[in-house]
Amino acid sequence: MASTSTTHHDEPPEEPTKEESALETARRQLQHAADHLNIDQNIVERLKHPKKVHEVTVPIERESGDVEVYTGYRAQHDSVRGPFKGGLRYHPDVTREECVGLGMWMTWKCAVMDIPFGGAKGGIAVNPKELTDDEKEQLTRRFTDELRAVIGPTKDIPAPDMGTDPQTMAWLMDAYSMQEGETIPGVVTGKPPIVGGSKGRDGAPGRSVAIITREVIDYYDKDIKETSVAIQGYGSVGSNAARLLDDWGANVVAVSDVNGGIYDPNGLDTHSIPSHHEQPEAVMGHEAPQTVSNDELLELNVDVVIPAAIGNVLSAENADEVVADIVVEGANGPTTTVASKIFAERGVPVIPDILANAGGVTVSYFEWLQDINRRSWSLERVNNELETEMLAAWEDVREEFEARDVTWRDAAYIVALSRIAEAHEARGLWP
Numbered sequence: 001m002a003s004t005s006t007t008h009h010d011e012p013p014e015e016p017t018k019e020e021s022a023l024e025t026a027r028r029q030l031q032h033a034a035d036h037l038n039i040d041q042n043i044v045e046r047l048k049h050p051k052k053v054h055e056v057t058v059p060i061e062r063e064s065g066d067v068e069v070y071t072g073y074r075a076q077h078d079s080v081r082g083p084f085k086g087g088l089r090y091h092p093d094v095t096r097e098e099c100v101g102l103g104m105w106m107t108w109k110c111a112v113m114d115i116p117f118g119g120a121k122g123g124i125a126v127n128p129k130e131l132t133d134d135e136k137e138q139l140t141r142r143f144t145d146e147l148r149a150v151i152g153p154t155k156d157i158p159a160p161d162m163g164t165d166p167q168t169m170a171w172l173m174d175a176y177s178m179q180e181g182e183t184i185p186g187v188v189t190g191k192p193p194i195v196g197g198s199k200g201r202d203g204a205p206g207r208s209v210a211i212i213t214r215e216v217i218d219y220y221d222k223d224i225k226e227t228s229v230a231i232q233g234y235g236s237v238g239s240n241a242a243r244l245l246d247d248w249g250a251n252v253v254a255v256s257d258v259n260g261g262i263y264d265p266n267g268l269d270t271h272s273i274p275s276h277h278e279q280p281e282a283v284m285g286h287e288a289p290q291t292v293s294n295d296e297l298l299e300l301n302v303d304v305v306i307p308a309a310i311g312n313v314l315s316a317e318n319a320d321e322v323v324a325d326i327v328v329e330g331a332n333g334p335t336t337t338v339a340s341k342i343f344a345e346r347g348v349p350v351i352p353d354i355l356a357n358a359g360g361v362t363v364s365y366f367e368w369l370q371d372i373n374r375r376s377w378s379l380e381r382v383n384n385e386l387e388t389e390m391l392a393a394w395e396d397v398r399e400e401f402e403a404r405d406v407t408w409r410d411a412a413y414i415v416a417l418s419r420i421a422e423a424h425e426a427r428g429l430w431p
């Protein structure tokens with residue numbers, strides 16, 4: 001197909017700014033990977049833009065009696081391979097642009113895993129720690145009402161992300177089902193198993209980070225039992241990855257939460273450190289020989305560093321100071337464009353988010369299948385199938401990495417983009 005060069009007013013600037021947004025990073029990564037592929041530039045152009053972004057206001061009555069109005073978003077990026085899919089984030093920094101960027105990453109993530117879903121992301125600009133449980137429930141139910149027309153098991157299926165959890169998903173499922181007049185578990189994934197959630201979904205993104213870390217350690221001829229690991233963030237992703245790697249013999253020497261981290265060069269007992277869900281902001285309270293800041297943790301003398309909290313933590317400012325031999329992205333978008341370039345020049349492999357943390361959406365897909373079939377799987381089956389899917393995706397990405405001599409990120413994008421572009425070509429312009 002002919003290729004055209006189109007310019008758009010909202011293209012990212014030539015050089016990344018210091019505070020690059022998730023959307024700018026996502027667009028640059030897309031173009032960078034597309035340059036390695038012979039795909040229609042029109043498709044690339046289409047993929048730089050979301051299909052739709054829904055912006056809603058979400059009023060709740062606080063316990064004080066005051067009404068507070070929050071802004072919520074659902075960015076639906078691409079659905080050429082199946083319904084939109086992606087998490088909901090409750091965090092004060094949530095913006096429209098961030099949701100679009102994160103939604104784009106979901107499109108690639110589902111394609112890398114060869115899951116029949118497209119990409120979306122949403123959230124509310126709110127600090128959930130400042131709300132009571134009742135207020136969070138009100139917020140979630142009202143947000144669901146506002147999005148009701150645009151979500152559904154065959155349209156767009158939300159899931160947890162930062163600041164949301166299985167309880168949030170249960171409220172969403174209930175609010176949607178009450179309005180529809182029937183119980184529809186497949187509208188959302190990451191629910192508690194008692195209401196149609198999948199066993200193992202909670203731990204799945206951390207499990208996939210651990211599986212991919214194990215594979216990459218082996219790929220670079222290291223022994224996991226002689227590998228030290230530092231992990232930023234001790235929530236759903238960070239704590240589960242830390243505990244599994246610890247169980248498999250790795251030496252997890254540092255972990256952190258929003259306030260900073262703890263460090264023991266002899267290794268931490270990860271199971272005794274409370275995760276965000278067990279007790280938020282409790283990492284620093286755990287006994288350890290040393291404390292470190294979140295910035296210091298990323299620069300520790302370890303073999304593997306895993307950012308598993310927020311975006312843009314590896315930037316031009318610290319990429320040269322990172323001592324680790326390998327970076328595995330547990331969080332979405334932890335590495336800026338400039339930092340990626342620095343790591344590539346320094347020969348530090350960065351295993352991208354769209355592969356490493358894809359266990360979450362993979363088990364979400366298993367959950368959706370279980371909901372549709374009204375049949376639940378055992379934890380053993382979920383974990384075995386997740387392992388199989390992760391290893392298959394790892395092999396696909398590894399083949400491209402070796403065949404094309406590109407970065408791991410480009411290799412993962414090449415796998416994803418090829419599948420998406422083929423689907424667009426097959427369906428015709430412009431779904």
Ligand SMILES: NC(=O)C1=CN([C@@H]2O[C@H](COP(=O)(O)OP(=O)(O)OC[C@H]3O[C@@H](n4cnc5c(N)ncnc54)[C@H](OP(=O)(O)O)[C@@H]3O)[C@@H](O)[C@H]2O)C=CC1
Pocket residue numbers: 087160161162163164205232233234235236237238256257258259275276277279280281282294308309310311330331332357358360361
């Ligand atoms: N949940 C999921 O299914 C998936 C999540 N992800 C991504 O993984 C990342 C983490 O998500 P998830 O584990 O779900 O989030 P959680 O809300 O479960 O936990 C977040 C963790 O990060 C800590 N944290 C918050 N802000 C900072 C900060 N500024 N610096 C360091 N640590 C911080 C929190 O500390 P505290 O406990 O003190 O609040 C907490 O330990 C996000 O980028 C998310 O998009 C990716 C795939 C799937």
Ligand SMILES: O=C(O)CCC(=O)C(=O)O
Pocket residue numbers: 085086087088109157158159160161189190332357358360361362364
């Ligand atoms: O499980 C899902 O649908 C998506 C999880 C998510 O938001 C992510 O992988 O970033």
